Amino acid sequence: MPKNRKTRKQKIRASIKPHTAVTTGVAASTPQATSTQPIKIPEKFSLQHTMGNNFSGAVMPHAYRRRELLKTSFLSVGIIAVEIIFFLLLRNHLLVLPYVSY
Numbered sequence: 001m002p003k004n005r006k007t008r009k010q011k012i013r014a015s016i017k018p019h020t021a022v023t024t025g026v027a028a029s030t031p032q033a034t035s036t037q038p039i040k041i042p043e044k045f046s047l048q049h050t051m052g053n054n055f056s057g058a059v060m061p062h063a064y065r066r067r068e069l070l071k072t073s074f075l076s077v078g079i080i081a082v083e084i085i086f087f088l089l090l091r092n093h094l095l096v097l098p099y100v101s102y
Contacts, residue, residue: 006014016039089095091102 086095087102090097090100
């Protein structure tokens with residue numbers, strides 16, 4: 001049996017619901033304070049609207065990727081350089097390994 005997953009509208013309504021039901025004990029005794037006005041949910045959402053203005057990742061969104069790419073490239077270049085040096089040492093017979101000949 002498939003899982004019943006919430007749609008985007010249901011998720012937004014569920015996240016907005018706790019904000020609309022907040023009332024204090026004193027204000028709950030008056031009939032005007034207990035009635036809440038419905039909140040309009042826009043049909044289309046933009047990325048800026050859903051994330052808000054306080055999104056800290058917008059300053060440098062690719063800093064993590066850039067750092068990881070640099071680490072990977074340095075490691076790859078280092079491994080290739082060691083392989084080339086090892087090959088040249090074996091080829092010029094400066095390093096001799098049994099059963100390996102070039």
